[in-house]
Amino acid sequence: MESIAKIIGQRVAFGALTLWIVSLIIFAGVQLLPGDIATELLGQSATPETVAALRKSLGLDIPAYLRYFDWLRSILQGNFGTALANGRDIAELIEPRLFNTLLLAASAAVISVPLALIGGIVSALYRNTFIDRAINVVTLASISFPEFFVAYILILFLAVNAGILPSLSDVDQSTSALGRLTAMALPALTLAVVVLAHMLRMTRTSIVNLLGNQYIETARLKGLPEWRVLVRHALPNALGPIATVIVLNLAYLITGVVVVEVVFVYPGLGQLIVDSVQKRDIPVVQACSLIFAATYVLLNLTADVLSIVMNPRLMRPK
Amino acid sequence: MFSINRGDVDYEDLQLLKKLVHMNGDALVSVTGAKDSWPENRDTLLNIRNLRIEATVYPPGESPKSVILVDDVSLTLKRGRVLGLIGESGAGKSTIGLASMGYGRGGVKITGGEVILNDRDILKIGASGMRKLRGREVCYVAQSAAAAFNPAHRLMEQVVEAALLHGMATRAEAEKRAVALFKKLGLPDSETIGRRFPHQVSGGQLQRVMTAMALCSEPDLIVFDEPTTALDVTTQIEVLAAIRDAIRDTGVAAIYITHDLAVVAQVADEILVLRHGKLVERGMTQQIINHPHEQYTRALVSVHHIDHKQNDGGNAPVLSAKGLTAGYGDGAIKVLRDVSLDLHTGQTLAVVGESGSGKSTLARVITGLLPPLAGSIQFDGRQLPPLLGDRSKEDLRQLQMIYQMADVAMNPRQTVATIIGRPLEFYFEIRGAERDRRVAELLDKIEMGKDLANRYPAELSGGQKQRVCIARALAAKPNLIICDEVTSALDPLVANGILKLLLQLQRDEGVAYLFITHDLATVRSIADSISVMYRGQVVRYGPKGQVLSPPFDPYTELLLSSVPEMEIGWLDRAITSRRMESAGN
Incomplete structure (x- = not known):
């Protein structure tokens, strides 16, 4: 058990290191953006004096590395600063948006993860038959299309033609829980279709890869039906790689939703980042990017820990 | 005209004899004796007739072709008896062993013959019939127990699985039986060893747990596929003795597959010698070891007789x-x-x-x-x-x-x-x-x-x-x-x-x-x-x-006394002297 605590400790340390490097890259990247926030905010007609004054008030005249350390320090204190566009506190601005994005991601995950696991097992059970091939073709086709295309197809069929779901997902604090669910249905479905294939294929491959093992033969020679051989004897050993892929896809659900949120006008973090880039609202862009990066790191960490916890050889040394 | 009394011969032998002397359409043999005094398959558990097994191979650059792995092999096994299958790799030993469970590895298919187990041809009972038989009537003990146990489950879970699946015992009963089997097979901590995962147990112990797993659903037949080959020689002797005693005490019949004639001589009543998928010779253990008929069997028996005079070598x-x-x-x-x-x-x-x-x-x-x-x-x-x-x-x-x-x-x-x-x-x-x-x-x-x-x-x-x-x-x-x-x-x-x-x-x-x-x-x-x-x-x-x-140091003595000798009864003597020695210490 001691060694596991050590491994997890190491992973956490690496995660923190990654986040720090990411913060450097984000900051450097934003510096490289063409144009200047002060000119952008004041417009073409601003006099050089007003621009210089604004630059000074925004702290843009201080050398970049000093601004970086200032930024890093305030983030570590939980202070993301204020938005340039409207002067609101960024943490306050992000909070409801993050909640919306997480809710959307969770709904997509609730649809896609069980489907992927069941589909993967069915595909492995009927491997190399018509059923397997059909599942293969459908899922591969679904990831081959860009997300916005899937989104528009779903809108066409479910919103325009059938008219059962709204094509706009405009929600706010006042929306009821049921209203939220209906509003989120289409974006959640789109995301689920997009991430399903990867998880499903991985589940199938991980299970099929284990079928050559001697213990699978042992299970078959006990007279177990094939589905029990897969679920009881192959699946527990395949959970490590499957969990990794699921978690990576969850991370994608949170960070990759930008396009889908824009298509459905869903007030999530993706929308916010797109708006802020347009407005050159640098502090907001930086904060959102950092949250995305933190989500990735955190979920990867979860995947690592999960695959350790699910391996009895690591959990119970001799 | 031959006259044969039912009481004098085995059913199988008689059938063979009848076949042979039926050649000209005239029955040249008459059978005497009361018919019911000799119920036909009374003792026969397994009867394999003219078994033919093929596999599809994919040679690089050529079209797939079918190769014959086992050709026209017949054997019978009576209840409670042990049949040794011996031969080199590629002789078809494991393939025949698995065929007795109706199972073929990979692309291996049984393409001819009959496998009659408990009075029915198991090749004709379909996939679900076969599943009911596996783990219940026939169980399998693999060569490498380390690979044959699922690393994700505790030992007990795997040992009782077949008995529970076939509804032969409640969990409590099955676990009780498993613990009794662990004890019988000489496993340490028999009460708690089932709670461990496979990687927490040594190779020799795992092989015993695997034997307990096979015995747990009280099958009629166990197929042992080289169960001691992967073990060290000093471990092998203990495991071999444990397996042999378990077979004796439970009265289960067994097919014991090995390439080591000295090992099979310790456990088998009868031996079948195979080569290239064909039957070479069949006989009682005593006969195969001491008076082999076939050239190939003789070569197997005398395999280690190389004449090498000790060379004292140069001085440098x-x-x-x-x-x-x-x-x-x-x-x-x-x-x-x-x-x-x-x-x-x-x-x-x-x-x-x-x-x-x-x-x-x-x-x-x-x-x-x-x-x-x-x-x-x-x-x-x-x-x-x-x-x-x-x-x-x-x-x-x-x-x-x-x-x-x-x-x-x-x-x-x-x-x-x-x-x-x-x-x-x-x-x-x-x-x-x-x-x-x-x-x-x-x-x-x-x-x-x-x-x-x-x-x-x-x-x-x-x-x-x-x-x-x-x-x-x-x-x-x-x-x-x-x-x-x-x-x-x-x-x-x-x-x-x-x-x-x-x-x-x-x-x-x-x-x-x-x-x-x-x-x-x-x-x-x-x-x-x-x-x-x-x-x-x-x-x-x-x-x-x-x-x-001699005189030996204790380890060399142990090592030398553990090497199986091609002699019936060697195992008993070796184990007895080992027990006496450890009692004396």
Whole structure:
């Protein structure tokens, strides 16, 4: 058990290191953006004096590395600063948006993860038959299309033609829980279709890869039906790689939703980042990017820990 | 006209006789005796008739074709009896064993014959009928228990699984039975061992748990597929005795598959000798061991009789290791402790020990792959640099190596000629026609035809591959060849051929061998001096005659007494004397 605590400790340390490097890259990247926030905010007609004054008030005249350390320090204190566009506190601005994005991601995950696991097992059970091939073709086709295309197809069929779901997902604090669910249905479905294939294929491959093992033969020679051989004897050993892929896809659900949120006008973090880039609202862009990066790191960490916890050889040394 | 009384013959024999004497359409045999005094299949549990098994193979670059693995094999097994299946790899032993469960590995298909188990042909009962029979009427014990247990589940869960699946016991009953079986099979902590995961239990113990798993659903038949082959010789004897006693006490019938005739002689009532998927000979154990009829069986029985007179060797040691200590992880784990050895020109020094005794580490130290923590190596009178990178080309040339797995010791994309010719180019810069001539010469020395020069390793048999590796080592004209378990992966008869070849080459070329092995029979046939290793130390060292004669140290005695002898009743005697000794201590 001691060694596991050590491994997890190491992973956490690496995660923190990654986040720090990411913060450097984000900051450097934003510096490289063409144009200047002060000119952008004041417009073409601003006099050089007003621009210089604004630059000074925004702290843009201080050398970049000093601004970086200032930024890093305030983030570590939980202070993301204020938005340039409207002067609101960024943490306050992000909070409801993050909640919306997480809710959307969770709904997509609730649809896609069980489907992927069941589909993967069915595909492995009927491997190399018509059923397997059909599942293969459908899922591969679904990831081959860009997300916005899937989104528009779903809108066409479910919103325009059938008219059962709204094509706009405009929600706010006042929306009821049921209203939220209906509003989120289409974006959640789109995301689920997009991430399903990867998880499903991985589940199938991980299970099929284990079928050559001697213990699978042992299970078959006990007279177990094939589905029990897969679920009881192959699946527990395949959970490590499957969990990794699921978690990576969850991370994608949170960070990759930008396009889908824009298509459905869903007030999530993706929308916010797109708006802020347009407005050159640098502090907001930086904060959102950092949250995305933190989500990735955190979920990867979860995947690592999960695959350790699910391996009895690591959990119970001799 | 023959007249036969039912009471005098077996049902099976009679059927055969009837068939034989029915030839001209006239019954030449009349059977007397009351019909009901002789119920037909009363005792017969398994009756395999004219079994034919085929597999589809996919040779590279050719269209798939069907090969016959088992051809026209018939056998019968009575309740409570043990039938030994013996033969080399590829003889179809495991295939027949699995066929008795209606199972074929991979693309293997049963294409002919009948497998009658408990009075019905199981090849005709369909997939679901077969599932009901597996794990209930027939159970299987695999060669490597370590691979046969699922690493994700606790042992108990796996042991009771079949009994629960077939609804033969409640969980509580099945677990109680499992614990009783653990106890019977001599497992330590029988109450709690079931709570462990497979990786927490040693190989020998795991093999016993696997036997308990097979016995737990109280089947009529257990197929043991080389259950002790992967174990160390001192562990094998205990497991073998545990399995044999369990078979006796529970009255289960068994098919015992092995390539080791001495092992099967300890457990089987009857033996079936197979070769290339065909039946060679069948008989009672006593008869097969003592009076084999067929040439092939005779060869199997006398496999280890190589005549090798101990060679006292030249006076100059070619290799002299002094106080070698080596280990891994910066010396945190010491694998070799203070090992000293001398090997004289043209001699064979056998290093013998169980897995984990440090034999292979010794080879790694001598070849320079693992620099020792302490000690020195003298080679041909000069100090050998400890690190491979510091050794001269001449040092490298004089010390060659042959490995256990010839398969992975050769580049699969090079031809035999390239493989053998490489040392000629590298050490002697011989190229072109001269190289081809030398390669042909070497092929001749290893008793292989010149036409094999253009083959790839995949197109050679196991024995041929090992011969090519020998030729490659020989091409460098070394003074010393390290042979690391070179015959362990080979069938006994093929291994015998390799050993004879090595001895012949030693006589012709005067090369010395450092022969690493766990097999004492091999040591007996080829060594001039022996070093017995145990936990990284040399416990006994000297000329062969001296090492193998009493008085023994306790470990060597244990090792020698554990080697199965081709003699019925050896196991009982060995176990009894072992128990008495441990009681005396």
